Every structure is written in C-alpha cells, then in structure tokens.
Amino acid sequence: MTxxxxxxxFRQDGLVEIPSQYSELFxxxxxxxxxxxxxxxxxxxxxxxxxxTVNEFIEGYSDGDSIYDxx
Numbered sequence: 001m002t003x004x005x006x007x008x009x010f011r012q013d014g015l016v017e018i019p020s021q022y023s024e025l026f027x028x029x030x031x032x033x034x035x036x037x038x039x040x041x042x043x044x045x046x047x048x049x050x051x052x053t054v055n056e057f058i059e060g061y062s063d064g065d066s067i068y069d070x071x
Contacts, residue, residue, distance in 0.1 A: 008036075 004025065009017040018026070026032065 004022065006018060006022045011017055
C-alpha cells in the first residue's frame with residue numbers, strides 16, 4: 001500500500017474532485033480507502049469532550065458512590 005497526501009475539493013454536487021496530476025494514479029471504477037484531515041473549525045471538540053466526560057461519569061457511578069452525595 002502506498003500513501004499520498006492529495007488536496008481534495010468537495011463540490012456542491014457532493015462529488016470529490018482530485019487534481020488531474022493525482023487522478024492518473026487511480027484505476028477508474030475502483031474503490032479506494034481514504035483518511036481525511038478536516039480543519040479544526042469543522043470539529044466541535046469541546047462538545048465532544050464534554051459529552052464523553054458526562055457519559056463516562058454516569059456509566060462509572062454506582063450505589064457505593066452515594067455516600068459522597070451527602071457531604
């Protein structure tokens with residue numbers, strides 16, 4: 001397997017456009033795997049961490065922890 005870093009353009013019609021100098025590397029009508037790196041402004045990381053924290057806390061809570069509720 002060979003890895004390439006290629007700039008992609010996501011068009012309004014939902015298709016991905018690959019620059020012509022890279023598209024020659026691909027066999028047409030074949031499926032490929034890709035890893036996409038999105039700019040951080042597209043990712044709400046703070047919300048993700050907040051949700052994870054709440055979910056992990058609730059899942060880890062047991063009846064034995066109730067003694068701390070009365071402090």
